[in-house]
Amino acid sequence: DAGITQSPRHKVTETGTPVTLRCHQTENHRYMYWYRQDPGHGLRLIHYSYGVKDTDKGEVSDGYSVSRSKTEDFLLTLESATSSQTSVYFCAISDRGRNGEQYFGPGTRLTVT
């Protein structure tokens, strides 16, 4: 299995609070992705990174920001959490972008009350 960890694995927070989720990899892969998974929807891309300090928006990026200051870490921040951001968040990595498979982290279950 690819070395990907996510922290925290579970979090409950209140509406309006900032939240940061961390994805850490030991594979030295260039590409990193943040997805959310909700019932009735497929996985949806929030943001992705194609290198240190290089990021781009996905299809559901509103309310989220990301940072990647080093290859191994990709942070997802909810500036002011809302109940609609209650979801399971997955990080994924790839060494070849469009030409490579993606390897997924274990997921973070976030509940915003």
Add this chain to the structure above:
Amino acid sequence: KNEVEQSPQNLTAQEGEFITINCSYSVGISALHWLQQHPGGGIVSLFMLSSGKKKHGRLIATINIQEKHSSLHITASHPRDSAVYICAAPRDFGNEKLTFGTGTRLTIIP
């Protein structure tokens, strides 16, 4: 944007049966992905294929680029194959961003 549709949404079968899950997409692509999501939530990449057929153990994936269609087959199905199977395609040709289907929930009864 690529539209990715899977069928069936749910599938229940007896152990040993041959299983077929279908995936169709709307925009020409360079490669298609098949993933497996375990009951515990973990997601594993099964295949990435751009043409023809690939086989890993009892799993076989095929793709027809002209018809924009892919199938995932499981031979001699086993209860441990019970999972959600997800296909994903690039948003358009050459794009890193993937569009995912909503998945097929497979249950294999002993």
